[in-house]
Amino acid sequence: MIIVNFKTYLESTGKRAVELAKQAEKASKETGVNIIVVPQFADLAKVSEAVEIPVFTQHIDPIKPGNSTGHILAESVMEAGAVGTLINHSERQLKLAEIDAIVRLTREKNLLSCVCTSNPSISAAVAYLNPDIISIEPPELIGTGVAVSQAQPEAVTDTIRLVRKVNDEAVILCGAGISRGEDVSIALKLGTHGVLVASGIVKAKDPYSVLCAFADSALK
Amino acid sequence: MIIVNFKTYLESTGKRAVELAKQAEKASKETGVNIIVVPQFADLAKVSEAVEIPVFTQHIDPIKPGNSTGHILAESVMEAGAVGTLINHSERQLKLAEIDAIVRLTREKNLLSCVCTSNPSISAAVAYLNPDIISIEPPELIGTGVAVSQAQPEAVTDTIRLVRKVNDEAVILCGAGISRGEDVSIALKLGTHGVLVASGIVKAKDPYSVLCAFADSALK
Amino acid sequence: MIIVNFKTYLESTGKRAVELAKQAEKASKETGVNIIVVPQFADLAKVSEAVEIPVFTQHIDPIKPGNSTGHILAESVMEAGAVGTLINHSERQLKLAEIDAIVRLTREKNLLSCVCTSNPSISAAVAYLNPDIISIEPPELIGTGVAVSQAQPEAVTDTIRLVRKVNDEAVILCGAGISRGEDVSIALKLGTHGVLVASGIVKAKDPYSVLCAFADSALK
Amino acid sequence: MIIVNFKTYLESTGKRAVELAKQAEKASKETGVNIIVVPQFADLAKVSEAVEIPVFTQHIDPIKPGNSTGHILAESVMEAGAVGTLINHSERQLKLAEIDAIVRLTREKNLLSCVCTSNPSISAAVAYLNPDIISIEPPELIGTGVAVSQAQPEAVTDTIRLVRKVNDEAVILCGAGISRGEDVSIALKLGTHGVLVASGIVKAKDPYSVLCAFADSALK
Numbered sequence: 061m062i063i064v065n066f067k068t069y070l071e072s073t074g075k076r077a078v079e080l081a082k083q084a085e086k087a088s089k090e091t092g093v094n095i096i097v098v099p100q101f102a103d104l105a106k107v108s109e110a111v112e113i114p115v116f117t118q119h120i121d122p123i124k125p126g127n128s129t130g131h132i133l134a135e136s137v138m139e140a141g142a143v144g145t146l147i148n149h150s151e152r153q154l155k156l157a158e159i160d161a162i163v164r165l166t167r168e169k170n171l172l173s174c175v176c177t178s179n180p181s182i183s184a185a186v187a188y189l190n191p192d193i194i195s196i197e198p199p200e201l202i203g204t205g206v207a208v209s210q211a212q213p214e215a216v217t218d219t220i221r222l223v224r225k226v227n228d229e230a231v232i233l234c235g236a237g238i239s240r241g242e243d244v245s246i247a248l249k250l251g252t253h254g255v256l257v258a259s260g261i262v263k264a265k266d267p268y269s270v271l272c273a274f275a276d277s278a279l280k
Numbered sequence: 281m282i283i284v285n286f287k288t289y290l291e292s293t294g295k296r297a298v299e300l301a302k303q304a305e306k307a308s309k310e311t312g313v314n315i316i317v318v319p320q321f322a323d324l325a326k327v328s329e330a331v332e333i334p335v336f337t338q339h340i341d342p343i344k345p346g347n348s349t350g351h352i353l354a355e356s357v358m359e360a361g362a363v364g365t366l367i368n369h370s371e372r373q374l375k376l377a378e379i380d381a382i383v384r385l386t387r388e389k390n391l392l393s394c395v396c397t398s399n400p401s402i403s404a405a406v407a408y409l410n411p412d413i414i415s416i417e418p419p420e421l422i423g424t425g426v427a428v429s430q431a432q433p434e435a436v437t438d439t440i441r442l443v444r445k446v447n448d449e450a451v452i453l454c455g456a457g458i459s460r461g462e463d464v465s466i467a468l469k470l471g472t473h474g475v476l477v478a479s480g481i482v483k484a485k486d487p488y489s490v491l492c493a494f495a496d497s498a499l500k
Numbered sequence: 501m502i503i504v505n506f507k508t509y510l511e512s513t514g515k516r517a518v519e520l521a522k523q524a525e526k527a528s529k530e531t532g533v534n535i536i537v538v539p540q541f542a543d544l545a546k547v548s549e550a551v552e553i554p555v556f557t558q559h560i561d562p563i564k565p566g567n568s569t570g571h572i573l574a575e576s577v578m579e580a581g582a583v584g585t586l587i588n589h590s591e592r593q594l595k596l597a598e599i600d601a602i603v604r605l606t607r608e609k610n611l612l613s614c615v616c617t618s619n620p621s622i623s624a625a626v627a628y629l630n631p632d633i634i635s636i637e638p639p640e641l642i643g644t645g646v647a648v649s650q651a652q653p654e655a656v657t658d659t660i661r662l663v664r665k666v667n668d669e670a671v672i673l674c675g676a677g678i679s680r681g682e683d684v685s686i687a688l689k690l691g692t693h694g695v696l697v698a699s700g701i702v703k704a705k706d707p708y709s710v711l712c713a714f715a716d717s718a719l720k
Numbered sequence: 721m722i723i724v725n726f727k728t729y730l731e732s733t734g735k736r737a738v739e740l741a742k743q744a745e746k747a748s749k750e751t752g753v754n755i756i757v758v759p760q761f762a763d764l765a766k767v768s769e770a771v772e773i774p775v776f777t778q779h780i781d782p783i784k785p786g787n788s789t790g791h792i793l794a795e796s797v798m799e800a801g802a803v804g805t806l807i808n809h810s811e812r813q814l815k816l817a818e819i820d821a822i823v824r825l826t827r828e829k830n831l832l833s834c835v836c837t838s839n840p841s842i843s844a845a846v847a848y849l850n851p852d853i854i855s856i857e858p859p860e861l862i863g864t865g866v867a868v869s870q871a872q873p874e875a876v877t878d879t880i881r882l883v884r885k886v887n888d889e890a891v892i893l894c895g896a897g898i899s900r901g902e903d904v905s906i907a908l909k910l911g912t913h914g915v916l917v918a919s920g921i922v923k924a925k926d927p928y929s930v931l932c933a934f935a936d937s938a939l940k
Contacts, residue, residue: 067347106325
């Protein structure tokens, strides 16, 4: 599994979000690897209409419909086509009680949940909340091109070991600095199910080729 | 001027956001009154394509393009069709330095800015930041059906008096509890340029008729 | 173990904090039950000098000495006499990454850590961060006089069961609504090591007598 | 007026806070210049007992006595000896509505209020809330030793000009990077009433001498 977080880069905003999603879809269909795209809120509807691969939202708030101006309602992003959500990304960190409430909300709404964590003990804590996906991303490596799978392999293996003590089912990903196919294949050898990437794809000159290289590495 | 905040009501989410915006457009064209709609982020693109009246976003973050997962980028909502933004709504309150940074950002990007305030002294403070629109909304009246223009006329007139000491140009609105045409006409008599409404329209059985009544009152 | 949270009640501010702590000390010495007091920051030094029972602080921030105006430095509360800290009280909720950082900081500084949680799954999540004490307090019962041990016994037993899967050592308390000796004895029968109380003691006409009643119930 | 913010430096924590306050008192008495000290919460009581010069707290929360674990109650810091408070320091930034509420609270409680701001327009906004003192501190200069009065004189003079349009009474200070007597005399020539300093004093080898130099410059 490869999750592509579009963040708030201009290269992945508006029309360019739709274009990037189409390239991700093409790479997914050719390689057979599950690729998920995560555009900004305002791009969810257009991206969801343009591609058949899963579209996640970057965040939802733990709210019910009503008086919440400026917040992200699950029902709204779902009607725009989102089938899942990132939760607690290091650039959008949440209170523990909010993470718990949002994971519960995703279960109630049949949304997939991907909780981002920054170290093994936080990953383990999150495992007990039963999200569908846990992605460990050491914040200090994000955007550096130095891959977590190579720079901190023990953060990845410790995460897997601790999570598996209490949770057999969660998909485990790793992220931060993933920029070459080799980073992906090492991530899988360490025991993860895939990677969460952003600038490595969004800022690439040819995102399609890089995604294919990532996907090929994931298949080996 | 009538600004209709869609908040996160189900009645104004997704397809229903587009429907509501069309009714606002119809009321605006028939009466000649300027009506602005403010849907959720995920609905901006569809609403903007469906109507010609101005579309605002409910919030933007004081960020530049880049590493801001889960945040609201001005460029993103603008490409989705937003021409303005609410700032500091009582349900999305901001730090003073953030309000200042967002108002500057809107000027740089040619977005219209509507800063929401909760009392006259806060309105006056905001006046010095030079937003395009200042809307006073006492939080305790929001959603009550008890109109600020009738329950707290002095909050409205004090706001106008203090704002005008330092700012001749800002459009001044009032909101909270506006539910009848009479509430609008009193708001105008008090010296405002119009109203910011939400549940009074969104939850109405026939939003079009209520908007026409509001607009008619605004014209008298 | 009985932890008495002084919160920000006037009855437990300043000189009255010192008086209340002395009564807690007297009850502790007479009954032999471990009683910990948790005054406000500004009262830590005076309370610590007045009593020999353990004094906790209500919060610390995950910071190092330096540029953090208005924040709570571990070294500062420790020099004022605190030997432990509450973390993530429902009235001072924290991000998951902050809870992790503060628990690590307490270990480094030899401070005792008491993380407050609001439901069994959050308690279990926290268990993996290895604090010294975990206290479950359903927020809806705080200050009601309806005891968690009687109103939600399954929240308490589920917490114990889930925490013990991964953590054999943490002291487990429960709180919210504890106001009678019976509430304490039920809490212990459910498997906890004691209670976290606030208004039940602070607002009592005779805090000493109530604490003795709590302590006697804890001994049965 | 010289306000010395102790921040959370080890050099100004606990016993060393008391020592530093005594040196400030000595400098104040010898020069006749008004010097205010701002220790951490846990040091307020000891510092207030040790010196007769005014003691401020670094922050208060906009709360009433009651259920606010981990927050800063005005009544608590006042009983510990604080006669004023910093508000909205750049290291403890607040929502606009909170600043308004805290300034009102200080008036109600007869506490002096010093609101920190980061640029002229924010200073002007704050002027309308009528605090006793407004201190402009460009965050990018804090702790650098490059003085605001020399590096950004126009930020200081613009602040004074804009504040005076609506507020004749507020004391106006400037801070950030103040480290030499010359920085203070320039600040006064620009039209301020004094300076807000931190590391320039706290980290000085001989704080007393530096404070005397600052005070002497303030008198010229």
